[in-house]
Amino acid sequence: MDWNLVSDVAESGEAYSEGIGDFDSLVKLHRPRIFRFILASLRDPETAENLTQDCFVKAYKARERFRGDSRLGTWLMQIAANLVRDHQSNSRLKFWRRSLRSHVDLSDACDCVADQQRSPEATASAKEQVRAIWNAAADLSERQRTVFLLRFVEDMDLLEIAAVTGMKEGTVKAHLFRALQAVRAKMEELK
Amino acid sequence: MTQHLTWEQISDCLIEGAVSAHANECGSCRSEVARFESALTNFRGSVRHWSDQALSNRPERSRSALGSRIVSTTIPARGMYSGNEIKAGMSSLLVNAAIVTLLLIAGTVQPIQKKLMDYVPLIAPNLRPLPPKPEVAKGGGGGAQNSEVTKGKLPKPAPREFVPPVQPVDQPRLPMPATIVAPDMPTLSAQNIGDPLGKLGIPSAGNGLGIGIGPGKGPGVGPGSGGGVGGGAYKPGGGVSAPIALVKPEPEYSEEARKAKWSGSVTVQIVVDENGLPQDIQVTKALGMGLDQKAVEAVKRWRFKPGMKDGKPVPVIATIEVNFRLL
Numbered sequence: 001m002d003w004n005l006v007s008d009v010a011e012s013g014e015a016y017s018e019g020i021g022d023f024d025s026l027v028k029l030h031r032p033r034i035f036r037f038i039l040a041s042l043r044d045p046e047t048a049e050n051l052t053q054d055c056f057v058k059a060y061k062a063r064e065r066f067r068g069d070s071r072l073g074t075w076l077m078q079i080a081a082n083l084v085r086d087h088q089s090n091s092r093l094k095f096w097r098r099s100l101r102s103h104v105d106l107s108d109a110c111d112c113v114a115d116q117q118r119s120p121e122a123t124a125s126a127k128e129q130v131r132a133i134w135n136a137a138a139d140l141s142e143r144q145r146t147v148f149l150l151r152f153v154e155d156m157d158l159l160e161i162a163a164v165t166g167m168k169e170g171t172v173k174a175h176l177f178r179a180l181q182a183v184r185a186k187m188e189e190l191k
Numbered sequence: 192m193t194q195h196l197t198w199e200q201i202s203d204c205l206i207e208g209a210v211s212a213h214a215n216e217c218g219s220c221r222s223e224v225a226r227f228e229s230a231l232t233n234f235r236g237s238v239r240h241w242s243d244q245a246l247s248n249r250p251e252r253s254r255s256a257l258g259s260r261i262v263s264t265t266i267p268a269r270g271m272y273s274g275n276e277i278k279a280g281m282s283s284l285l286v287n288a289a290i291v292t293l294l295l296i297a298g299t300v301q302p303i304q305k306k307l308m309d310y311v312p313l314i315a316p317n318l319r320p321l322p323p324k325p326e327v328a329k330g331g332g333g334g335a336q337n338s339e340v341t342k343g344k345l346p347k348p349a350p351r352e353f354v355p356p357v358q359p360v361d362q363p364r365l366p367m368p369a370t371i372v373a374p375d376m377p378t379l380s381a382q383n384i385g386d387p388l389g390k391l392g393i394p395s396a397g398n399g400l401g402i403g404i405g406p407g408k409g410p411g412v413g414p415g416s417g418g419g420v421g422g423g424a425y426k427p428g429g430g431v432s433a434p435i436a437l438v439k440p441e442p443e444y445s446e447e448a449r450k451a452k453w454s455g456s457v458t459v460q461i462v463v464d465e466n467g468l469p470q471d472i473q474v475t476k477a478l479g480m481g482l483d484q485k486a487v488e489a490v491k492r493w494r495f496k497p498g499m500k501d502g503k504p505v506p507v508i509a510t511i512e513v514n515f516r517l518l
Contacts, residue, residue, distance in 0.1 A: 149238075153239070187230060
């Protein structure tokens with residue numbers, strides 16, 4: 001399946017469900033966010049792109065089932081989180097690939113610390129901190145990582161995260177607490 | 192001032208995004224929360240930056256994703272040969288046929304044939320142990336020819352036979368006189384090899400077995416077996432060691448002789464074969480009263496170390512005196 005399909009269908013004037021409206025603008029609006037979440041979860045731009053695409057295809061196919069109970073972004077993020085979970089359970093055996101990828105991409109990701117007119121020392125320290133958080137995130141369980149990324153990268157509140165992951169708010173909080181503990185442990189190692 | 196914030200409270204601040212009243216007052220707690228917040232903000236920034244970079248590196252997909260009108264056409268799936276399966280199959284057939292034809296033509300070319308003829312194949316030898324040769328230690332025997340041995344010159348006797356007495360070959364390259372294993376014999380001037388006491392007729396080495404001359408077996412002359420003239424076993428002496436008795440069961444007295452209080456000795460001649468067993472038991476000096484028979488029975492049970500010639504066991508004649516005495 002290619003992007004063309006989604007675009008073509010979007011342009012062909014088919015009737016969309018009421019809640020979704022113009023699918024193309026929906027893609028335009030939410031794609032960077034979905035891509036970012038999947039990229040941070042899997043650390044593989046190629047797979048992230050494919051899964052983002054899958055996410056929108058799924059959303060398009062299931063557009064009639066979108067009841068408007070939650071925000072569209074939350075709904076899309078829910079699909080993305082499910083895709084990430086499926087992908088990880090499918091590729092659990094591909095250990096070598098995963099480890100190789102995480103090793104390579106981690107340095108890639110750490111280099112992306114925004115340079116905001118800091119001193120070289122501060123930049124280096126920031127990079128170290130980011131690296132520690134990446135390492136901590138890599139060691140987290142899939143649920144903890146999802147919750148952590150949704151909270152601290154996507155800036156979602158606890159209720160939204162609960163809606164995306166299908167967990168209770170208390171569970172989300174417990175997962176976040178453990179994730180932060182792991183982050184703290186990694187940051188303590190830096191000292 | 193209230194107590195410093197615990198890690199749980201700091202995490203709560205980070206998770207809820209709210210700042211506690213204590214953090215506002217306490218500098219160290221505020222800096223601790225700020226440290227984590229800044230680290231997480233940096234992390235968020237790095238993810239966003241990386242994600243933006245990754246998206247901008249893939250412009251072609253982004254463009255199509257952003258709704259430009261592209262009409263998708265169904266392209267039939269193509270196989271390994273991009274739809275040229277028939278062409279590929281035909282060319283493969285042609286190439287293979289050409290190779291086979293080339294090989295067949297090459298087989299008819301003279302130089303190649305010659306090369307192949309020069310090739311000497313090495314066949315792995317049969318490494319199984321050879322079957323044991325039949326015992327050829329006794330008497331003289333011809334080469335299992337159809338006719339009986341004819342009259343002729345006896346080959347030169349020698350202690351060992353290198354060339355068996357076969358009928359002469361025209362101009363041998365490395366002449367070596369044929370010999371038989373026998374003591375010196377009267378010489379007879381004749382053209383062919385044979386027994387001096389044999390009959391006249393078509394040249395023949397006799398119809399015996401073995402490599403000697405005559406109807407017997409073995410490398411000697413005549414009807415017997417083993418070496419020597421007239422056949423028979425070796426006698427001790429002259430390189431032939433005497434057999435040694437290993438097991439000597441005592442003979443029993445016959446009832447008749449015991450009653451008659453008969454005593455004396457029986458002389459028995461035997462041939463001790465290569466296995467140390469007595470053969471051809473003959474009473475040469477009898478005693479009677481059934482004692483001869485008892486002596487033969489006893490000697491039959493004797494076992495010997497066989498006589499040796501050139502380090503090999505050979506049948507040797509031995510004489511045994513069996514004494515019968517009544518105490």
